[in-house]
Amino acid sequence: PEVPSSHIYMEAQIFTPGSRRFILHRSAHAHGSDQHDPQHRYLLCDLDNGGQLSPLTEETGATGPSISPDGRYLYYFVNETEIGGGVLTLKRVQLDGTERETLFVLDAPLPDTDVRPSRIYPLSTISSDGKRIAISGYLGDGHTQGAPYGLMVFDIEGASVRLVLQGPSWCNLHPQYSRSLDAVASHDILVQENHDNEADEKGEITRLVGGLGADIHVIRDDG
Helix, strand or coil: CCCCEECCCCCCCCECCCCCEEEEEECCECCECCCCCCCCEEEEEEHHHCCEEEECCCCCCEEEEEECCCCCEEEEEEEEEECCEEEEEEEEEECCCCCCEEEEEECCCCCCCCCCCECCCCCCEECCCCCEEEEEEECCCCCCCCCCEEEEEEECCCCEEEEEEEECCCCCCCCEECCCCCCCHHHEEEEEEECCCEECCCCCEEECCCCCCEEEEEEECCC
16 A cells, blocks of 8 residues: 555556456556656556456566557566666566566667657557557757657567657657558557647656647558
């Protein structure tokens, strides 16, 4: 009772097929967690076993959980980034807690850019074929006000990443892959654009949205 626990924000892909098991987290709130909190854990809740909770992560900085479409794996990121540096790691673990794997380590500028992501968004999204996972972050250098945020798409099988969308209005992307199994539609991602938002040079949002409101767009995951 001394450690708050919470569901994960409602659009997150955190249920297994059949909806009998799902992910929640401790020492956190619905919108995310503190990347430096050593008490933060993602937990598997098994409804067929009286709601039994089993920890699935142990790393400080775990964020952006997504269950694979076949219900076999939890994909997540370990956020050890800082503005202009640090490391972002993509991992997965089977839902029984075995076979934990590191799939990709980003410790350099994003390909074909000179920017490093930080302030990693707490929600990821995985494609319906389980081959790609997307997450967003801040792309600023810590000195420039109005710097961009961007969406990164990780190729799970190819162990690569690319930046597919960037700009100052993408601070609150809420990315959601299409659930369609169609080969073309499965590359679509729903994203949110916040107009008239404001942030300081460190990427801290001081105004989430202005009078023009927010738009919803669909883009392909190649940008």
